[in-house]
Amino acid sequence: MRVAVAKEIQPGERRVALTPEVVGRLVKRGMEVWVEAGAGDRACFSDTSYEAAGAAIIEDPQRLWREGQVILKVNPLGDRPDGASEYDWLSEGSTLVSFLNPLAEPTGVNRIAKSGATAFAMELIPRTSRAQSADALSSQASIAGYKAVLMAASQLPKYFPMLTTAAGTIPPAKVFVIGAGVAGLQAIATARRLGAVVEAFDIRPETKEQVQSLGGKFVEVALEEETRAAGGYAKEVSDDSKRRTQEAIAKHVGSADVVITTAQVPGKKAPVLVTKSMVEAMKPGSVIVDLAANQGGNCEGSAPGETVMQNGVSIMGPDNLPASVPLHASQLYAKNLATLLGYLVGENGELSLDFKDDIIDGACLVHQGKIRNERVKAALEEELVRIT
Ligand code: NAD
Numbered sequence: 001m002r003v004a005v006a007k008e009i010q011p012g013e014r015r016v017a018l019t020p021e022v023v024g025r026l027v028k029r030g031m032e033v034w035v036e037a038g039a040g041d042r043a044c045f046s047d048t049s050y051e052a053a054g055a056a057i058i059e060d061p062q063r064l065w066r067e068g069q070v071i072l073k074v075n076p077l078g079d080r081p082d083g084a085s086e087y088d089w090l091s092e093g094s095t096l097v098s099f100l101n102p103l104a105e106p107t108g109v110n111r112i113a114k115s116g117a118t119a120f121a122m123e124l125i126p127r128t129s130r131a132q133s134a135d136a137l138s139s140q141a142s143i144a145g146y147k148a149v150l151m152a153a154s155q156l157p158k159y160f161p162m163l164t165t166a167a168g169t170i171p172p173a174k175v176f177v178i179g180a181g182v183a184g185l186q187a188i189a190t191a192r193r194l195g196a197v198v199e200a201f202d203i204r205p206e207t208k209e210q211v212q213s214l215g216g217k218f219v220e221v222a223l224e225e226e227t228r229a230a231g232g233y234a235k236e237v238s239d240d241s242k243r244r245t246q247e248a249i250a251k252h253v254g255s256a257d258v259v260i261t262t263a264q265v266p267g268k269k270a271p272v273l274v275t276k277s278m279v280e281a282m283k284p285g286s287v288i289v290d291l292a293a294n295q296g297g298n299c300e301g302s303a304p305g306e307t308v309m310q311n312g313v314s315i316m317g318p319d320n321l322p323a324s325v326p327l328h329a330s331q332l333y334a335k336n337l338a339t340l341l342g343y344l345v346g347e348n349g350e351l352s353l354d355f356k357d358d359i360i361d362g363a364c365l366v367h368q369g370k371i372r373n374e375r376v377k378a379a380l381e382e383e384l385v386r387i388t
Helices: 020-028 047-052 061-067 106-115 136-155 182-193 207-213 239-255 276-280 326-344 358-363 374-387
Strands: 002-005 032-036 056-058 070-072 095-098 118-121 163-165 168-170 174-178 197-201 258-261 287-290 307-310 313-316 364-367
Touching: 002 061, 020 032, 020 047, 020 326, 032 047, 032 061, 047 056, 056 061, 070 326, 095 326, 106 364, 106 374, 136 182, 136 258, 136 287, 136 313, 136 326, 174 182, 174 239, 182 197, 182 207, 182 258, 197 239, 239 276, 276 307, 326 358, 358 364
Parallel strands: 002 032, 002 070, 032 056, 070 095, 095 118, 174 197, 174 258, 258 287, 287 313
Antiparallel strands: 118 364, 163 168, 307 313
C-alpha cells in the first residue's frame, strides 16, 4: 500500500502529517511511503530525514495525489497558490485521512464525495479509551491550551509566580480558565506550573474533580438542565442557563489577571461567556485569550488571529495555535495517524475496512463517494438550502 504525505497549503500552517520516525515504522510494516518535497520543512523535518527513514520524496504534488493510495494531511483540502485544487486531485479508489472540519465545511465533504474517494475525518474519531492514541483533537487541543497560557504570560505586564524579593513581594497572577476540556485542563496545568493561582469553570459538572486534581479551584454554577450530550461533549444550553452562567462568572472574570476561554459545543457557534461589560470591569493590563475566536468567540469583541485592545485589556484570538509548536504537534499527530492506519490496514498490509469496528464506523465520513455521517448530511442540506 502506498501512503502519501501531502504538503500543507493553508497560510501559517507549519505542521506535517507524518514525521520521519513514524515513516520508518510504516516502512517496517511493509508500506511504501511518499512524501511531497518540502512537506516537513516548517516542522523542522528535512527531505533528507524522510529519505533516511525509507520514504521517497516526490516533487510533483499532482502525481503524489493521483498515485497515492492513502493521502495523509493535517488540514481540510483547499485551493493551492498555483490555482490547482486539491479536491480535483482526489480520485476514485483513493483514501484521504485528515482533519476535514465536516460540520462547518459540509460543501468540502460534498466535493470529496463527488470524486468517488473514501475519507476519514480525524474530528470524528470516537472519544473512547480504545481510540485514545488516535485522538488528534485531544493531542492538538492540549498544545493550544499550553500555548495560550504562554501567550498570556508574555502579554501580561506582571509576573505569573509569587516572588519574595529584597525589593518587595509580588503576589501570584490570577488565571481564570473557562471550559475545562482537553485545552482548558492543559491551560490549568501550565498556568499552575508557572506559579499562578487558577480558577476554572465548565458546564459539565464532572470536570470539577479534574480541575481540582490539577490544583485549580472549581467555580460552581447551578444549572437546572442536562449539560452533557452524547460522546462526553457539552450540549448547547438554554438562554436562561447562559444568563445564569454569565452572572455567576462575572466576578471571577473581574478579579482575574488572565482569562483563558476554551468553551465549545461541536457543530455550533461557541457560547458567548465573557461579555463587553465583564471586560470593562477588568483591570487595565489584564489579558484574555479566546481559543474559540475562530468559532464565533467566547468573548465579545475577540477577533480571529488578532489582538484587540478594550479599556487597556488585551483580547487575543489566536488562530491555529498547534501550528506554532509544529515539531511536537506533528509528532503527536503522526502517532495519531499511525494508530488509525493500524485499524484500517489488514494483515496483508492493504486497506481493509471493517465497519463493525466503532473507530472505522465513526471516523469514515465518505465511503467510495457516499457521505456516511448523518449530521454532516443534515449540515449539507442546510447549507444547500441557504445557498439556493
Ligand atoms: P470541546 O473542545 O468540545 O469543549 C471544550 C470545553 O468547553 C468542554 O469541556 C465543554 O464542556 C466546555 N463548554 C461548552 N459549553 C460551555 C459553556 N457554555 N460554559 C462553560 N464551558 C462550556 O471539548 P473537548 O476538550 O474536545 O472534550 C470533549 C469531551 O471529550 C470531554 O468530556 C473530554 O473529557 C472527552 N474526551 C474523552 C477522551 C477519551 O475518553 N479518550 C479523550 C478526549 C476527550
